[in-house]
Amino acid sequence: MLLNLFKILKKENALFFPPATDEDRTSLMSFFAGAHITKIPQDYIEFLGKTNGLSWNGIELFGTKAFDRPLKSYTFPSLMEVYQNYAACPWRQKYLPLGHAFEMMIVFHYETQTYQTLDRFDISPHIGFSKFTDLLSSLIDDQMKEIKTNFSR
Secondary structure, eight states: OHHHHHHHHHHTTOEEOOOOOHHHHHHHHHHHHHTTOOOOOHHHHHHHHHOSOEEETTEEEOBSSOEEEGGGTEEEOBHHHHHHHHTTSGGGGGEEEEEEETTEEEEEETTTTEEEEEETTTOOEEEEESSHHHHHHHHHHHHHHHHHHHHTO
C-alpha cells in the first residue's frame, strides 16, 4: 500500500528525500532508546527505508536527518530535532511527533499505539489509525479533495 501512495504523491510532485540507510535507522532507534521511548513503530521505520522524510502540499513527515533546502531558505528538520523541542513539555511526552499538516501535528500516541493528527492549539485528536499507511492515505485523500475544491471555484 505504501508504494501505491508514493505513486500518487510522485504524480503530485511530492518531495521525497533519499531513503534512510540501515545506519540512519539504527541511530534513530538508539537516540529514542536513550530518550526512554520504547520503540519507533515498525511501519514508520519501513517508511523511512523508502524515503527519509516527505514534503507535499503542506504535509511534512520527518526523517532521520535534516535536509537543507537553500532555494526555500529552509531546513527540513529531523525527527530527533523536532522531538527535542517537542518533549520539553511534559504532557507531550506521550506522543512521538512525526510531522505536521497545516494546523495539525502528526504523532504516534504510545498509550493507544495509534497514529493521530492533533490540533496544534488545543491538542485535541482529529483522527487516529493503527497503521501509518492508513493515516497517510487519509491525509492524501483530504488534501486531494481540497485541491479539487479550490480548482473548481
